[in-house]
Amino acid sequence: MSKQKLELTWIGKEKRPKLEPRILLEDPARSYHAKQRVSENDIFDNRLIFGDNLLALKALEQEFTGAVKCAYIDPPYNTGSAFEYYDDGLEHSIWLGLMRDRLELLRRLLTSDGSVWISIDDNEYPYLRVLCDEVFGRANFVCTIIWEKRKSRENRRAFSFKHDYIAVYARDKGSFEASRNPVPVNQEVLARYRNPDGDPRGAWQSVAITAQAGHATKSQFYQITTPSGRVIDPPAGNCWRFTEQRLNELIGDGRIYFGANGSNVPRQKKFLKESEDAGLTPETIWYADDVGTNDTAKRHSNGIFDGNGFDNPKPEELIERILSIASNERDLVLDSFAGSGTTGAVAHKMGRRWIMVELGEHCHTHIIPRLQKVVDGEDKGGITESVNWQGGGGFRYYKLAPSLIVNDRWGNPVINPEYNAAQLAEALAKLEGFSYAPSEVQWWQHGHSSERDFIYVTTQNLSADQLQALSDEVGSDRSLLVCCSAFHDVTAAKANERWPNLTLKKIPKMVLARCEWGHDDYSLNVANLPMAKPDPKEPAVAPEADNKKSKNRKVAAANLNQGGLFGENE
Numbered sequence: 001m002s003k004q005k006l007e008l009t010w011i012g013k014e015k016r017p018k019l020e021p022r023i024l025l026e027d028p029a030r031s032y033h034a035k036q037r038v039s040e041n042d043i044f045d046n047r048l049i050f051g052d053n054l055l056a057l058k059a060l061e062q063e064f065t066g067a068v069k070c071a072y073i074d075p076p077y078n079t080g081s082a083f084e085y086y087d088d089g090l091e092h093s094i095w096l097g098l099m100r101d102r103l104e105l106l107r108r109l110l111t112s113d114g115s116v117w118i119s120i121d122d123n124e125y126p127y128l129r130v131l132c133d134e135v136f137g138r139a140n141f142v143c144t145i146i147w148e149k150r151k152s153r154e155n156r157r158a159f160s161f162k163h164d165y166i167a168v169y170a171r172d173k174g175s176f177e178a179s180r181n182p183v184p185v186n187q188e189v190l191a192r193y194r195n196p197d198g199d200p201r202g203a204w205q206s207v208a209i210t211a212q213a214g215h216a217t218k219s220q221f222y223q224i225t226t227p228s229g230r231v232i233d234p235p236a237g238n239c240w241r242f243t244e245q246r247l248n249e250l251i252g253d254g255r256i257y258f259g260a261n262g263s264n265v266p267r268q269k270k271f272l273k274e275s276e277d278a279g280l281t282p283e284t285i286w287y288a289d290d291v292g293t294n295d296t297a298k299r300h301s302n303g304i305f306d307g308n309g310f311d312n313p314k315p316e317e318l319i320e321r322i323l324s325i326a327s328n329e330r331d332l333v334l335d336s337f338a339g340s341g342t343t344g345a346v347a348h349k350m351g352r353r354w355i356m357v358e359l360g361e362h363c364h365t366h367i368i369p370r371l372q373k374v375v376d377g378e379d380k381g382g383i384t385e386s387v388n389w390q391g392g393g394g395f396r397y398y399k400l401a402p403s404l405i406v407n408d409r410w411g412n413p414v415i416n417p418e419y420n421a422a423q424l425a426e427a428l429a430k431l432e433g434f435s436y437a438p439s440e441v442q443w444w445q446h447g448h449s450s451e452r453d454f455i456y457v458t459t460q461n462l463s464a465d466q467l468q469a470l471s472d473e474v475g476s477d478r479s480l481l482v483c484c485s486a487f488h489d490v491t492a493a494k495a496n497e498r499w500p501n502l503t504l505k506k507i508p509k510m511v512l513a514r515c516e517w518g519h520d521d522y523s524l525n526v527a528n529l530p531m532a533k534p535d536p537k538e539p540a541v542a543p544e545a546d547n548k549k550s551k552n553r554k555v556a557a558a559n560l561n562q563g564g565l566f567g568e569n570e
Contacts, residue, residue, distance in 0.1 A: 008130040010093040017101060017522060019058040020515035023426045024049065024398040030368060033394030034375050042392040043330070046348065047355045048367065051400035053336040054098070054522040056357040057105040059400060062430055064355075068109040069331035072322055072343050074119040074314060075099065095124065096131060098522065102336065103135045109334065113175035115142065115326050118167045119314065125165050132169050142168040142176060147318065148288040150295060166322070181325050182279025185272075186290065189280065193272040199254065206257050206267035209247070210238040219243040227262035241268075282325050292317040300381040301340060304370050310340045316382030319346040327352055341367035345374050345382065349389040359523050371395055401427065405508055405517035413517070415459075415508050424507075425457040428483050431511050444470060444480065455481045459507070464489040471499040483507050 024047075033044055049056045076095075106116050116136075120128050125144075133141065145166035154160040170176035193203035211220075216239035224232045224240070224247070234240050240247065247266075250256050255269045288296075292315025300316065301309025319342055327333060329351040335343035338358035347354035348371070358367060373379040377391025404427050406416045415424060422438075425446040429436040434447035434455045444456040456470070462484050474480045481503045487495065495504050 006130075007134060008096070008127060010096045012093055012097055013100075015097070017054070017519070018514070018516045019055060019101075019522075020403060020517060020519070021061065021430050022051075022055055022059045022400045022403075023423060023430060024059055025401050025423070027397050027399060030364075030397035031395065032368070032372050032375060032397075034392045038377075038390050038392030041329070041351055042394075043348070043351070043353055044394040044396075046344065046353060046393070046395040047398060048338075048344065048363070048371065048395050049355065049357045049398045049400070050359070050363045051357070052359050052520060052522050053357040054102055054105070055400055055520070057102060057109070057336055060355065061105060061108060062433075062435075064109050064332070066109070066111055067332055068106075068334045068355075069111050069114050069328075070323060070326035071106050071110065071114070071116040071334045071336070072119075072319065073102075073106070073116070073335060073337045074339060075102075075337050092127075096127060099128070100131055100135065101522075103132065106334070106336070107135055107171060110171040112172055113170070113179040115168060115170045115176050115180075117145075117322050117326065118169075119147075119164060120167060121164050122161070125167070128167060132167060136169040136171070140170045140173045142170050142173060143284050144168070145284055145286055147286045147291065148293070150293050151288050152295075176326075180282075181328070183282050183321065183325065184279055185275055186280075189275075190272070193275075196260065197257065199269070199271075201271050201273065203272040204269040205272075207270055209241045209256070209266055209268050210234055211241045213237055213239045224266060226258045226264070226266070228258075230263045232265060286318070286321065290317070291315060291321050297342070303381055304373065304379060305366060310366070313340050314342050316342060316346050316349075319343055320350065320383045320387075323347060323350055323352060338363070338367055341370045344395070345370055345379065348374050348393060348395075349383055349387050354395075359521070368397070400520075403518045403520065404431075405512065405515075407518075413508060413512055421459065424459070428457050428507070428511070429455050431514060432481060432483075434481070442473075444473065452478045453481075454478065455483065457483045457507075459485050461486040461488060463487070467495065467499060467502065467504075471502050474501050476501060479503070481505065483510060 034042065049059075103116070110116065118128065118132070129141075129144075145168065146163050147166060148162055149164050150162050154162075192205045194205070195203045213220075213234075220239035220241070220243060221234065222240065222244045226232065242250065247256065250268065256266045257269050258264050258266050294312050294315070297313040297315035297318075298309055298311070301313045303309075323333060323346060331352055333343065333347040333352045333354045334356075335354070336357040338344065338356035340362065341356060341358075344354045344356040344367070356367070370379070374389075375391060375394055377389065379389075383389070401423060402416055402418050404416055404419065404424075405413050408414045419427065425438070426436045429447035432455060434449045434453075436447045437445075438447070439445035445454045446457050447455045449455075454474075462470075462482070464487075467482070467487065467490070470480070470482065479501050483505050485507055487504055487506075490498065492504055495502065
């Protein structure tokens with residue numbers, strides 16, 4: 001009998017897109033950096049990616065697997081409402097399918113102690129929870145945050161909805177809980193601390209030393225004699241939290257308070273300086289007074305964009321709370337539904353590295369201008385004052401490369417003519433699981449998967465003599481994947497026997513069955529997305545050794561034979 005399990009099913013669940021791992025192309029004209037360093041901790045290599053977020057996550061997979069400490073996403077809630085910047089209405093099954101595909105990629109990008117925080121409302125929350133249980137494992141559910149998103153009452157509905165949810169899942173719950181940060185002590189908590197007995201350790205607050213008796217031991221039932229001589233038993237149904245020996249130790253250390261007259265029920269003293277060091281355990285209800293509302297965020301957004309802000313942006317204080325719990329300075333933060341760019345703006349001000357992805361044109365009309373103001377120190381709203389943000393750092397703007405394979409005028413699949421030689425080398429290295437790192441010394445090294453395994457991409461037809469010369473130069477202690485338009489005077493089988501250190505593959509035949517070529521938009525406003533059968537298991541990829549893409553492409557262009565991208569037919 002097969003093992004049974006609980007799962008959420010929907011129409012088309014078994015269908016998955018065969019995503020093309022695109023390369024990223026930087027547009028220096030849209031990248032932006034401060035004119036000078038503000039501090040030694042300025043971060044300049046943040047990334048803003050323009051393009052479909054599912055393809056972008058796939059593009060990031062090779063270089064950033066296991067690198068993202070905190071992912072925050074605010075996906076369309078699938079409410080059926082039409083928003084100005086994207087269509088929020090989707091058929092339920094498609095929403096689930098597209099969210100599943102994104103969450104699976106996000107999980108792979110997380111560090112072992114990383115976490116994903118997902119804003120959602122009542123409409124899809126129950127289904128999102130079950131979906132995340134499947135993707136992350138039910139044991140890795142951390143909590144659900146209830147956020148008070150508005151303070152005013154909505155009288156036009158049967159109920160005035162004042163909250164949204166933030167579902168929190170970890171890559172590994174135990175690792176996350178061991179590394180997560182406490183929240184700072186706030187003013188409300190500070191007001192509870194006093195020092196009525198003049199304790200030299202400073203202000204303190206008292207807490208009860210009783211506990212429910214259900215799981216108590218005999219050692220927790222005893223009488224306490226106060227300094228005034230009063231004898232006190234634990235209340236009915238309760239016991240003392242400490243054994244008598246431990247209580248006497250605390251009394252000796254001045255950590256038990258019996259009141260000003262020495263006859264009150266004893267309470268334990270908790271000192272402020274110890275609480276400040278440890279912080280507070282995060283709670284699951286976040287009030288508007290602490291983390292802001294949609295209204296406060298909208299006022300900030302309108303101020304940044306001259307009255308043309310987003311309708312329901314998230315407040316910077318909310319994102320600050322998330323990032324302060326889930327990450328530390330210089331950790332990598334990812335938001336693949338960037339919206340107006342709040343996550344990147346907050347991460348930047350907090351000294352985190354960040355990656356954001358956005359497909360809408362507001363990437364250019366809203367996000368870039370907002371981030372430029374942050375870099376220049378001209379954004380005075382949000383958390384700027386509380387974190388003492390002065391400006392600095394920068395970001396690099398990328399767009400997804402076009403599809404590698406297109407059809408020619410006769411309907412035959414060919415390499416996209418928009419690709420230059422270096423971009424082709426990078427794309428094929430990525431598809432084959434190699435780190436793209438062209439050598440400045442060895443003309444045939446365009447990338448590597450290990451210290452002895454390399455890839456070479458050329459658009460020429462290679463003869464047996466050329467392959468022999470290449471094999472001799474590679475040597476017997478190294479291996480080389482050769483991607484070329486064609487090879488002649490030898491068959492593939494004979495080539496493997498004759499040159500065991502070479503593996504030959506033809507372009508573009510080698511990749512035709514790998515992906516859904518030419519699909520540029522998997523966004524959540526696509527109502528009839530074509531799906532493909534499950535992808536075969538992909539080869540393991542090595543970590544990226546060098547992210548200086550522009551320099552690498554120049555080196556690769558010099559290394560490639562200059563016979564044109566397409567050469568002859570394969």
